[in-house]
Amino acid sequence: MFVCSSCMASKQHKGHNFVEVTEVYIAKKNDIKKDTKELENHISPTYEEIALDLENQLANLDGGYDKLTTTMSKQGEQWHREIDIIVNKMKTEISEIKVKHKELLQKHLNEIKQIQSLIKETLHALMKIEESTEVFTTIEYSSKIREFSKLPPKVQVSLPTFIPKPIDSEKLYSLFGHITPLSTATEEQILLQNQPYTPDRELLDEPELVATIQTGYDYLRSVTCINEDMIWTSGEAKDIKCFNIKGSTLHTILTESGARPNDIAVDSDGNLLYSDSTTRTVYKVKKSQTEDLIRLKGWRPFNLCITSTGDLLVIMYSDDKTQSKVVHYSGSTEKQTIQFDNESKPLYSENGSIKYISENRNHDICVADHGACAVVVVNQDGKLRWRYTGHLSVIKNKPFTPWGITTDSKSHILTADSDNHCIHILDQNGQFLRYIDNCDLEDPFGLCVDNNDNLFVCEVYKGNVKKFKYLK
Structure with a gap:
């Protein structure tokens, strides 16, 4: 506190130590000059560098996230292509099965038609014998009813079925890929006096x-x-x-x-x-x-x-x-x-x-x-x-x-x-x-x-x- 010369001589301040105001003033001026230099030369540039780094990170943020979404879109396109390949492969398999199915049915149909042709020929022969008065032909007749009555096995070919697997959304999500969380490692930074902030110079x-x-x-x-x-x-x-x-x-x-x-x-x-x-x-x-x-x-x-x-x-x-x-x-x-x-x-x-x-x-x-x-x-x-x-x-x-x-x-x-x-x-x-x-x-x-x-x-x-x- 400031005191006048009268107060300095009073009993109240007897034994107190006194300092010249000019000395305090000069010392404080030096401190202010020193702090100004420290703020201008070291601390303020450090904060400017930190702010610039954060601004650069913010400026690059959209580009970084755009690249992430582009990568995801490419993955999605690849999945769609793979699914189309799988669907087309299965369609090809179905087409091949269809051809075999058709061949099998056609084979049995041909056999039946061949028998039908024989039956038709036999009927025609029987009608001729009935109309004929020839004894020998009638006596030599041999019945084919037993042969024709033995029917061929009935062919039943079932259509193939497609059994879709239920879609597990969670499993599908995990198979598609995963997004790593943000990495946020924090560290207390201490700026030593007269030492500017610098990256690792080693x-x-x-x-x-x-x-x-x-x-x-x-x-x-x-x-x-x-x-x-x-x-x-x-x-x-x-x-x-x-x-x-x-x-x-x-x-x-x-x-x-x-x-x-x-x-x-x-x-x-x-x-x-x-x-x-x-x-x-x-x-x-x-x-x-x-x-x-x-x-x-x-x-x-x-x-x-x-x-x-x-x-x-x-x-x-x-x-x-x-x-x-x-x-x-x-x-x-x-x-x-x-x-x-x-x-x-x-x-x-x-x-x-x-x-x-x-x-x-x-x-x-x-x-x-x-x-x-x-x-x-x-x-x-x-x-x-x-x-x-x-x-x-x-x-x-x-x-x-x-x-x-x-x-x-x-x-x-x-x-x-x-x-x-x-x-x-x-x-x-x-x-x-x-x-x-x-x-x-x-x-x-x-x-x-x-x-x-x-x-x-x-x-x-x-x-x-x-x-x-x-x-x-």
Whole structure:
């Protein structure tokens, strides 16, 4: 408060500290100047950038939704064509049946007419004998009544019937396709003083293709890194192959059961792990010797990942494929099970669909749930953090159905979108950052990242592993 010199000398203000008004005035002026600069140079441009981004999204909204409805219309046209094909095929079948029906009736009609002709001839002969007075002809007459009285079997050919199946509208709706819900992952943003808002500057503007390794698999499912120059791969075959970056085969291991492995991983000691659902076992290959690491009852292990502490995360399904869960192991000892959310609802789809798994640097557990068309992320305590169901984009028009998943040193989450031939890159809070969709990438499936943040991608049908550099 302001006080005059008389008041300053009064007993009421004795012992109080006083500051010159001019000093306060100058300090406040400096604060105002500083705030003005901060608002003009940083905060206001940030809001302008955010507003511009939202305006761009709104401007592209109609085009995006028009493309969706066009895709649906094309699907409808395709269905109409298929139905016309089916109807015409059935009409052709009916025409063929009609021809056979006609031939059958005509054959029997011809036989009857032939008999009728014989009867007519016989009547004519009898009439001549009756009129004749010749004894010999009359005596030699032999009756044909018994022969003609033995009637031919009556032919009854039924018309074919068309039995239409009742139309199940709900099933028809589900068969036609499905619309993915809006993906809305929100994150609190904090603008640090003197630091402008910028997008993720760690990502390259255009990811670079470093190498392509031909594995020879017809159906390549998984890849895991030993280091930046060596990888293990597996597919729809009983052999697990190790390659160097030049594409030379260094090692080959055959599964114990002779069946394909469901997934592979490399532990902190460099040993290969693989899961086999046919034997309900996770195996460890140490110095070319295979040993049982985890053997299950009533559950089958599928996809794997190694944690930052060297533990193992395993996605598994019940034998009847009605349940799925993530189990955390230390060695062969079960430490934790992640299966339900706070409302006791399943976190993951329960139809036995493929789910890949990875642990992020903040210890979040990230699952690419193909059956749910979502990336499901829980914290290290198993509590649901967020779900990602795809990025609303006018250039990617097929539903988001993730396959492989991996994370890097920057806590980015990368997941394969095979139908759209791209990789989605998310931040640790589920915000979409960008696609990797260059270098003729086709049908990406399994993923892994090495210690230098190089990305390895399985092209499932080509059988190639592509190595990308995507960070600066």
